[in-house]
Amino acid sequence: MTRVPNDRATRPSTAPADGRAGAPAPQFSLVIATLGRSAELTRLLKSLDAQNMTDFEAVIVDQNRDDRVRQAIDAAGAGIRIVHLRSTVAGVCRNRNIGAQRAQGSWLLFPDDDCWYAPDFLDRVGALLARHQVDMLSGRPTDETGRTINGRFAQEAGPQTRVSVWVTLIEWLFAIRSDLFERVGGFDERIGPGAGTPYGSCEIQDLVLRCLQAGGRGYYDPGLTGHHPEWDLSNPTPRDLEKVHTYACGFGHALRKNGYGLGDLAYWLARPLVGAGLNAVRGRFALARKGLVTTSGRWRGWRETSPGLGPDASDRT
Secondary structure, three states, X not given: OOOOOOOHHHOXXXXXXXXXXXXXXXXXXXXXEEOOOOHHHHHHHHHHHOOOOOOEEEEEEEOOOOOHHHHHHHHHOOOOEEEEEXXXXXXXXXXXXXXXXXXXXXXXXXXXXXXEOOOOHHHHHHHHHHHHOOOEEEEEEEOOOOOXXXXXXXOOOEEOOOOHHHHOOOHHHEEEEHHHXXXXXXXXXXXXXXXXXXXXXXXXXXXXXXXXXXXXXXXXXXXXXXXXXXOOOOOOOHHHHHHHHHHHHHHHHHHHHOOOOHHHHHHHHHHHHHHHHHHHHOOOHHHHHHHHHHHHHHHHHHHOOOOOOOOOOOOOO
């Protein structure tokens, strides 16, 4: 379980936490790595300002070279506790780790800068954590009608396991004990958008698998939801397919790094390959290409990764 540590020579400059230096530590720290977004970040901050619960802070790790984050904070009129950090490093996971180092909460969450939440979201997170007494909690991404978006997600609640991590996790609907996050070394900074590697996704699966290996316990509840723009792949463009490839590389990388066997690889290669064949027969050639790109990306991610130290997990049911 190897992680690239933060480069402390490139630590960001920081801004004060809105004048509340003497405030008690909050229950939740929401770490938001942001780059290039203004209106979307404003929407997120407004949704946080509207939360029924107030026992939290927002740690914003700002990779922009302009003042758009300060403008978004002002536009949101946020009355919440905000820590605004300036960062000069690339990569969403590097910046999440930077934010986590400054966070004061007992629990960490990692909102995307273009997601948003209902006013009772943090109340529900707190209630579920109290009920299940776990170290990690995850939910289901939806549009505002409750329809699942951006992937396949389990419809039944249950524990996070080596089997279920592939259908129960997304970064911006996830909470973890801050001490467990620190103990396993945080996010692997070689995975995720902006990492400078081919591995564009599955940083959250990798994190949770390492936490499970370390004895942590997690729970998934599809009734815990949040909102995010939907990635429409019904007619993927060449740019979409490039993104699909990097995401698939991340999937294959996470499989092999975390000790999954050849049976698992065969299963996860066969799914998109069969889908590609079916779509080709039906004349849906753009979707067929997507399936082929997914298959090749997963194979590349597996092939280029050194095997991990975790146990084989060939059971997929």
